[in-house]
Amino acid sequence: MERTQFVKPKSLKNTHHNYCPGCGHGIIHRIIAEIIDELNIREKTIAVAPVGCAVFAYDYWDFDVTEAPHGRPPAVATGIKRVLPDRIVFTYQGDGDLAAIGTAEIIHAANRSENITVIFVNNTVYGMTQGQMAPTTLIGQKTLTTPYGRDANRDGYPLKVCELLSVLDGTKFSARGMVTNPKEIIKTKSLIKKAFFKQIENKGFSIVEVLSMCPSGLHMNPIETKEWVEKELTKFFPLGVFKDV
Amino acid sequence: MKKVLQGNIALCEGAIEGGLDAYYAYPITPQNEISAYFAEVLPQKNKVFLQAESEIAAINMVFGTAVTGKRAMTSSSSPGISLMQEGISYLCGCELPCVIVNVMRGGPGLGNISGSQQDYFQATRGGGHGDYHTIVLAPFSVKEIYEFAKESFLLAEKYRIPVLILYDGYLGQTMEIFDTDSNEEKLNVKIDQNIDKSWVLDGAKNRPSRKIRSLLMAEGELEQHNLKLKEKYTQIKKNEIRVKFYEIEDAKIGLVAYGIAARAALEAVYKLKNKNIKVGLIRPQTLWPFPYNEIKNLSNYIKKFLVVEMSSLGQMVEDVKLAVEGNAEVFFYGRGGGALVSSNEIIKKVLEIY
Ligand SMILES: Cc1ncc(C[n+]2csc(CCOP(=O)(O)OP(=O)(O)O)c2C)c(N)n1
Numbered sequence: 001m002e003r004t005q006f007v008k009p010k011s012l013k014n015t016h017h018n019y020c021p022g023c024g025h026g027i028i029h030r031i032i033a034e035i036i037d038e039l040n041i042r043e044k045t046i047a048v049a050p051v052g053c054a055v056f057a058y059d060y061w062d063f064d065v066t067e068a069p070h071g072r073p074p075a076v077a078t079g080i081k082r083v084l085p086d087r088i089v090f091t092y093q094g095d096g097d098l099a100a101i102g103t104a105e106i107i108h109a110a111n112r113s114e115n116i117t118v119i120f121v122n123n124t125v126y127g128m129t130q131g132q133m134a135p136t137t138l139i140g141q142k143t144l145t146t147p148y149g150r151d152a153n154r155d156g157y158p159l160k161v162c163e164l165l166s167v168l169d170g171t172k173f174s175a176r177g178m179v180t181n182p183k184e185i186i187k188t189k190s191l192i193k194k195a196f197f198k199q200i201e202n203k204g205f206s207i208v209e210v211l212s213m214c215p216s217g218l219h220m221n222p223i224e225t226k227e228w229v230e231k232e233l234t235k236f237f238p239l240g241v242f243k244d245v
Numbered sequence: 246m247k248k249v250l251q252g253n254i255a256l257c258e259g260a261i262e263g264g265l266d267a268y269y270a271y272p273i274t275p276q277n278e279i280s281a282y283f284a285e286v287l288p289q290k291n292k293v294f295l296q297a298e299s300e301i302a303a304i305n306m307v308f309g310t311a312v313t314g315k316r317a318m319t320s321s322s323s324p325g326i327s328l329m330q331e332g333i334s335y336l337c338g339c340e341l342p343c344v345i346v347n348v349m350r351g352g353p354g355l356g357n358i359s360g361s362q363q364d365y366f367q368a369t370r371g372g373g374h375g376d377y378h379t380i381v382l383a384p385f386s387v388k389e390i391y392e393f394a395k396e397s398f399l400l401a402e403k404y405r406i407p408v409l410i411l412y413d414g415y416l417g418q419t420m421e422i423f424d425t426d427s428n429e430e431k432l433n434v435k436i437d438q439n440i441d442k443s444w445v446l447d448g449a450k451n452r453p454s455r456k457i458r459s460l461l462m463a464e465g466e467l468e469q470h471n472l473k474l475k476e477k478y479t480q481i482k483k484n485e486i487r488v489k490f491y492e493i494e495d496a497k498i499g500l501v502a503y504g505i506a507a508r509a510a511l512e513a514v515y516k517l518k519n520k521n522i523k524v525g526l527i528r529p530q531t532l533w534p535f536p537y538n539e540i541k542n543l544s545n546y547i548k549k550f551l552v553v554e555m556s557s558l559g560q561m562v563e564d565v566k567l568a569v570e571g572n573a574e575v576f577f578y579g580r581g582g583g584a585l586v587s588s589n590e591i592i593k594k595v596l597e598i599y
Binding site for chain 2: 042043044045046048055056058059061062063064065066067068069072075076077078079080081082083084087104105108
């Protein structure tokens, strides 16, 4: 009997991508594309790509995608969704984009309960600019700009975005997953799908944080990186659903 | 129809007539009438009004709406417009039409909340990073604010470019009577063919997916894009310069002024005419593109120009110098920090150089 092992989602273009070996972005792009196919919303989806490693997302996804200035995807998504409320609008943002330069935009988009979905990729570093400290860098973690390790006295503490946004009335769904192995990928996919459902049901703002791997930024090999995410990162950033209303 | 409106309200009514779909802004004096008016009126018309958390958010909401091909507008005053500059650069790079209004106040810094014309450089030189221009409209009456706002979306869409409407806090507060039916003071934007909307993002239904971006990393790609923009700017310079002349035929001195300063200058022209002193006025309605050639041609017989601005430094005066190419003397009279220029002071200056 023939069995299909691998089908390329319609929402993914037939092209190679530029991500480093072991990077999590490609996996996350793919599960989003699968969900969009499964929900049959490809023809009414408009995505907002970040400035960060995922800046070329419009070359990988096969639906409408716009660029946005660094940190501003939630504002851009607001401007789209307010005039096209029947479309599915989501942003895809890194931790620098969303939790540093774009902190005001994400908090206010959540607080207004914009009916959009946010995919927040937390890889604890600025991948695109060669691995500087991010708002989510762990205490003691070495990066390009914390060569002696992140020091809470100087640099403050890692930012727990999902927990932070959960206290806002406007946030209707907030969850954290990771994409380090098939089991976790499947779990994360169901979280993201749930977030899209919230939007389809006009419930309001939904966010899924995805703990992801940046071997180049972390200076580890892909296997070490995934193990570090599973063992160390999840200690500070617990997985699970923080809000679902 | 006859209307009696304040400048800032005329802007709102003009924009609505022009097909405004969504307005986003953050409060700042002296233009708060605009968001108050839209907050009340737009929801009744099923259009979008949203108070943004900052001018940065506002301009990016405008970006989002512009991406869908709908008509978006924001307004602010000088410090807020400074915050929008990155967004404006992206809008230009992505070739997105929209309308941005700057009701100028005194600067630099927090300055004051009086009217000024101190943002001319920022408006006409791009303001943000990279090689670009926005079209800059400079109304000088409530009627012009209304007409320019009304046609601004068409102009923006014709060239896929942001249009900046620039006037000062005093004009925004000025109340005037005007006739919407009179053809005077219109831009009369000409549209030859249907406006191309084949770039908008509204969902890839029955068509290939689309992307909007300004990031062009392939070898030579960005330079090609820069040249394409340059060609567009050349077309705009060819088609869209608007300038008004008053008593210019036999003038010995040419005043050059825009916006509210041009009203004081015009008064000076007529007061001097009564004394048989031949002074004319050149009033650019578009600051970019600037009427360089028109002023250059006048410099064949006008050998002295006096530029009048509500700025202490003098900003437009540099463009007038560029225009005359050394063919005439260029003088400057200006007041900054929210001070108004008066016709009597202009007359004094004219008599000094006549
Ligand atoms: C206004 C502005 N500031 C800084 C940058 C440079 N920059 C590009 S990407 C980036 C950080 C991206 O990191 P992150 O959001 O974590 O995404 P990642 O690359 O790790 O996926 C920075 C600082 C920029 N493009 N624009």
